[in-house]
Amino acid sequence: MEELLDNYIRFLYTLTPKHFFEMFWFYFVFEFIRYFLLEFFVLNLAKVKQWVDRPKREDARRRLFIENPLVSILIPGKNEGKHIYKLVNSLREQTYKNIEIIVVDDGSDDDTPTIGRSLENARLITKFLRNDVRGGKASAANMALRFAKGKYIIHLDADCSYDLDAMENILIPFFMDENVGGVGGNVSVRNHKESLVTTLQAIEYFNTITTGRTVTSYLGIYRIISGAFGAFRADVLHQLKGWDIGPGLDGDITVKIRKKGYKIKFAQDANCLTSVPNTFKKLIKQRLRWDKSLVRFRMRKHKDVLFPNHSFRFLNFISAFENILYNVVLNFKWYVYLTIMLTFYRPLFVNIFITNVLLYTATNYVKFIMYSLYRPKAHASMSYFLVYLPCMVFYYGIYLRVVRTIAYLQELLFKKSYQDPWNPPKTSIHARYLGI
Amino acid sequence: MKRSTTNIGEIGTTIEVGDYNFLFIRNMSATAVEELQHHAAVVIEAVNQDYVRMVATSIRANPSPDIYLKPIFLLKKDASETPLIDVLADDSVKNLSELESLLPLVGRIASRSQELTFINSISFEAQLITKIISLLYVRELKVIEPVPYTYSNICYYYPLLSVNFDHVDEYMALEILNIGEEDGIFRSEFVDRVYLCSTCSSGHLSYREVCPKCSSSDTTPDDVIHHFPCGYVGPMKDFSNQIDDKLDCPKCNKRLRHIGVDYDKPSIIHECNNCNHSFQDFYVNAKCLSCGDDRSVETLKATDIRRYHLTKKGELSAVKGLITTTKDIDEVIGTIKFDTFKTMLKYEIERLKQTEGSSNICAIHITNSSHVYSRLGSELQRGLLKDLVTVIRGNIRTADVIAFQSSSTIVLSMSDLPAKIGKRILNAIPELLHDLIKTRFDDLDVHFECRLVQLDYTKSDEVHLQELLEGYF
Numbered sequence: 046m047e048e049l050l051d052n053y054i055r056f057l058y059t060l061t062p063k064h065f066f067e068m069f070w071f072y073f074v075f076e077f078i079r080y081f082l083l084e085f086f087v088l089n090l091a092k093v094k095q096w097v098d099r100p101k102r103e104d105a106r107r108r109l110f111i112e113n114p115l116v117s118i119l120i121p122g123k124n125e126g127k128h129i130y131k132l133v134n135s136l137r138e139q140t141y142k143n144i145e146i147i148v149v150d151d152g153s154d155d156d157t158p159t160i161g162r163s164l165e166n167a168r169l170i171t172k173f174l175r176n177d178v179r180g181g182k183a184s185a186a187n188m189a190l191r192f193a194k195g196k197y198i199i200h201l202d203a204d205c206s207y208d209l210d211a212m213e214n215i216l217i218p219f220f221m222d223e224n225v226g227g228v229g230g231n232v233s234v235r236n237h238k239e240s241l242v243t244t245l246q247a248i249e250y251f252n253t254i255t256t257g258r259t260v261t262s263y264l265g266i267y268r269i270i271s272g273a274f275g276a277f278r279a280d281v282l283h284q285l286k287g288w289d290i291g292p293g294l295d296g297d298i299t300v301k302i303r304k305k306g307y308k309i310k311f312a313q314d315a316n317c318l319t320s321v322p323n324t325f326k327k328l329i330k331q332r333l334r335w336d337k338s339l340v341r342f343r344m345r346k347h348k349d350v351l352f353p354n355h356s357f358r359f360l361n362f363i364s365a366f367e368n369i370l371y372n373v374v375l376n377f378k379w380y381v382y383l384t385i386m387l388t389f390y391r392p393l394f395v396n397i398f399i400t401n402v403l404l405y406t407a408t409n410y411v412k413f414i415m416y417s418l419y420r421p422k423a424h425a426s427m428s429y430f431l432v433y434l435p436c437m438v439f440y441y442g443i444y445l446r447v448v449r450t451i452a453y454l455q456e457l458l459f460k461k462s463y464q465d466p467w468n469p470p471k472t473s474i475h476a477r478y479l480g481i
Numbered sequence: 482m483k484r485s486t487t488n489i490g491e492i493g494t495t496i497e498v499g500d501y502n503f504l505f506i507r508n509m510s511a512t513a514v515e516e517l518q519h520h521a522a523v524v525i526e527a528v529n530q531d532y533v534r535m536v537a538t539s540i541r542a543n544p545s546p547d548i549y550l551k552p553i554f555l556l557k558k559d560a561s562e563t564p565l566i567d568v569l570a571d572d573s574v575k576n577l578s579e580l581e582s583l584l585p586l587v588g589r590i591a592s593r594s595q596e597l598t599f600i601n602s603i604s605f606e607a608q609l610i611t612k613i614i615s616l617l618y619v620r621e622l623k624v625i626e627p628v629p630y631t632y633s634n635i636c637y638y639y640p641l642l643s644v645n646f647d648h649v650d651e652y653m654a655l656e657i658l659n660i661g662e663e664d665g666i667f668r669s670e671f672v673d674r675v676y677l678c679s680t681c682s683s684g685h686l687s688y689r690e691v692c693p694k695c696s697s698s699d700t701t702p703d704d705v706i707h708h709f710p711c712g713y714v715g716p717m718k719d720f721s722n723q724i725d726d727k728l729d730c731p732k733c734n735k736r737l738r739h740i741g742v743d744y745d746k747p748s749i750i751h752e753c754n755n756c757n758h759s760f761q762d763f764y765v766n767a768k769c770l771s772c773g774d775d776r777s778v779e780t781l782k783a784t785d786i787r788r789y790h791l792t793k794k795g796e797l798s799a800v801k802g803l804i805t806t807t808k809d810i811d812e813v814i815g816t817i818k819f820d821t822f823k824t825m826l827k828y829e830i831e832r833l834k835q836t837e838g839s840s841n842i843c844a845i846h847i848t849n850s851s852h853v854y855s856r857l858g859s860e861l862q863r864g865l866l867k868d869l870v871t872v873i874r875g876n877i878r879t880a881d882v883i884a885f886q887s888s889s890t891i892v893l894s895m896s897d898l899p900a901k902i903g904k905r906i907l908n909a910i911p912e913l914l915h916d917l918i919k920t921r922f923d924d925l926d927v928h929f930e931c932r933l934v935q936l937d938y939t940k941s942d943e944v945h946l947q948e949l950l951e952g953y954f
């Protein structure tokens with residue numbers, strides 16, 4: 046151990062700036078510039094704009110309550126009965142009141158139908174619709190949409206919980222800019238104290254959603270409205286005739302709305318808490334599905350946004366390009382970096398590894414502390430996470446990267462997502478055949 | 482309660498058989514059932530069922546035991562059965578010459594009627610319980626059986642009891658029987674359960690599936706279709722096109738091919754044609770055919786229909802007189818007991834023998850009391866009686882007394898007053914009573930009859946009372 050430390054200190058002494066860049070270009074080019082400098086810069090711009098826009102926002106809020114449009118809240122799902130009563134009760138306490146609640150039971154085999162019917166009879170739910178045969182998430186959401194009467198549609202997950210002003214805050218962006226077609230809510234981790242893996246996901250969500258989406262939204266390249274909490278203009282959704290089959294239908298519908306020429310916004314103050322997988326094993330399953338859908342939807346179904354054609358839009362191009370670049374390309378580039386280091390810098394590999402860990406961890410600390418200052422409302426105390434931050438480099442840099450690699454390879458080479466039991470086989474067959 | 486007098490003048494013929502007089506009522510003749518007081522039994526020519534039911538009902542509904550206890554026989558050529566009439570009647574004969582065979586029965590009923598004791602209770606409930614146990618006792622019956630009956634407002638009829646109520650008040654028969662059971666007069670067992678309108682207690686309800694939002698039954702069902710390739714879900718009408726009867730997907734424009742392969746029908750949806758609400762689960766509403774109330778079946782009154790048996794105590798009460806503990810109205814403030822009234826009358830007659838002067842006794846009789854009380858129930862009845870006493874009290878002198886002879890007849894004294902003035906005072910009272918009733922009870926029609934008898938010291942108190950109360954019960 047002592048020898049290792051001596052060795053490392055000697056390594057640092059001999060390090061020249063040229064060598065430093067040669068050995069850590071991956072960190073500098075991608076992590077430092079993209080995820081630290083650029084992001085921090087834009088985040089500040091976004092915050093300034095938010096501050097400047099306060100009167101405009103207040104005006105939008107006022108107009109929302111004057112117009113008081115009917116808002117349809119769609120809650121599709123299977124075997125979600127146990128969550129519904131609590132969710133519906135909390136929805137009734139929302140600051141925005143003119144809502145109708147439509148619950149679609151997608152072939153549940155538990156007591157969801159009984160619960161749903163009784164809540165409908167008690168008029169706590171506007172409509173409880175049940176399909177005896179499961180049709181998949183998209184079909185359930187589409188059924189709810191078909192019978193929704195609201196001017197705006199909010200899509201929720203039954204097992205999430207929402208701040209009391211969440212509906213109000215997710216609706217305001219529509220009144221600030223009439224070209225907004227969809228708004229994504231801010232999803233945080235509810236069970237962040239449950240296990241190490243949930244704590245790490247909480248930090249990840251904070252980085253990629255709370256911070257990351259504020260940045261992409263400001264840049265106009267925000268690309269995924271979470272199914273857990275998203276709001277849409279009803280006319281736009283009706284025009285698109287709803288969601289296509291998933292997995293990844295959240296990102297898919299967002300791209301389709303963008304293609305129609307509408308803007309997508311992120312509402313950082315529309316807070317939603319969700320429960321995340323509590324073991325590394327469960328998390329792998331979830332991420333394999335998500336990561337496969339990136340290939341399937343970005344690179345296959347919506348590859349047209351990458352090429353100049355009649356419907357080409359610059360921001361849509363950037364949105365997809367940035368996504369593919371930083372996730373898919375970079376993911377493989379990392380293996381290149383790893384190979385180079387192992388081949389040409391083999392004797393120094395341990396030192397390079399330690400330096401990378403330190404660099405990333407230091408960056409994580411700086412980012413976390415600085416960004417935390419921007420959090421208006423905290424669902425978890427910031428200091429709780431500080432101890433766990435050093436794990437992030439392994440979680441993000443190794444664990445998630447390996448999972449992602451497997452997912453991309455599976456999807457690129459075998460189109461595995463069409464076999465995902467998340468969708469009933471009867472629908473997957475058609476999706477595969479149509480290449481969507 | 483049915484009005485007992487439908488007197489249009491024609492009187493039935495009297496047939497003498499053995500020691501007894503039978504009143505013979507021909508088909509469709511206008512009849513005064515009061516005639517029956519002077520007969521041992523009645524024979525009704527049974528040609529028209531409605532007519533027989535009308536006559537039999539008005540006999541059993543009459544408040545006087547001299548009428549309602551009398552045996553009813555039917556003269557009918559065939560042996561057809563009519564459940565309700567058969568329970569109201571005691572027996573039937575094919576021709577009048579067979580009447581002789583009924584004499585033992587007539588005799589038995591007459592002698593058992595003599596064993597009964599009637600305690601004049603003011604309570605309407607007690608009166609009806611007395612009536613039903615008397616009817617049972619005289620006929621040696623033990624069971625009050627509910628009969629399913631189309632024309633009954635609550636779907637079941639207790640013939641001997643329900644005849645006392647107007648159609649809309651029939652459910653009160655159940656209350657009477659319950660009170661009887663609480664008093665130990667009856668014991669009962671479950672027969673059936675009926676659902677009654679929560680507003681008017683009618684059992685004639687129309688059940689139908691309605692829109693949960695607006696309660697309209699004008700709804701159209703449609704299959705829900707899920708198109709697998711594009712995930713579109715909607716009612717079948719979304720898929721129909723104008724050209725042929727094939728189905729085309731509104732989202733991806735593909736033609737639907739085979740159910741189960743490229744689409745399925747996961748559920749059914751109903752659309753309300755009145756308010757456009759779409760829903761999968763109906764509400765079930767019951768519309769009351771009597772009062773028009775249309776409400777969810779959960780609001781209906783679930784009511785048990787039970788079979789009642791006369792207990793030993795019930796039998797004894799028929800003979801010794803019924804003392805009901807539950808619903809009796811024992812005393813109304815400002816009145817004295819009828820017995821005390823009689824004693825005071827005796828003294829007044831004695832007094833008149835020695836002094837010159839004019840004294841009177843009066844009666845105020847509610848001619849449709851059973852109708853009135855069957856609408857009110859004992860609580861309101863008590864209130865009504867109190868009000869009546871207050872008004873009467875305000876119009877007579879303090880020395881005069883008031884008593885209830887029965888729940889329908891109030892007697893009072895007017896001492897040291899010329900009969901002419903007494904009559905004037907008495908005749909002014911009904912109008913005051915009508916005004917009072919109008920303010921207290923909606924839509925309640927009460928008929929009064931007043932009588933005044935001037936005291937004659939050559940006659941006994943009994944004779945005076947007989948004269949005063951002739952025909953009142």
Ligand SMILES: [Zn+2]
Binds near residue numbers: 710730732733734
């Ligand atoms: Zn389709």
Ligand SMILES: [Zn+2]
Binds near residue numbers: 692694
């Ligand atoms: Zn309706």
Ligand SMILES: [Zn+2]
Binds near residue numbers: 678679771772
């Ligand atoms: Zn009714």
